[in-house]
Amino acid sequence: MDKLKIIKTVVFILTFCTVFLLCLVLTKLMIKSGQQENFYTIGIETGIPEESYNLLSDGKRLYIAAGRKIHIISLADKAYEGVVVLNSGGREDGKEK
Secondary structure (H helix, E strand, O other): OHHHHHHHHHHHHHHHHHHHHHHHHHHHHHHHHHHHHHOOOOOOOOOOOOOOOEEEEOOOEEEEEEOOEEEEEEOOOOEEEEEEEOOOOOEEOOEEO
16 A cells, blocks of 8 residues: 555646646747747848937837938838938028038
């Protein structure tokens, strides 16, 4: 009878360890795969050394304002769509050049 209790205890402990390790591995895989979907790096040459950007998103696109340029990035494709350059019409600070 004592051998049966020992076998049951060992089986219970091994089952618990197996389930715990399986949950741990699945959690690590879910976190790793989720980061690759949601996070990515964007490299944009802005020419501004202080790197002050204004970011805005409408859910479909990401708008990055840097200096007089607004860079547009598609969030669905994770692709650079283009740039809008703001021009003052030949004026600087409201004065003609």
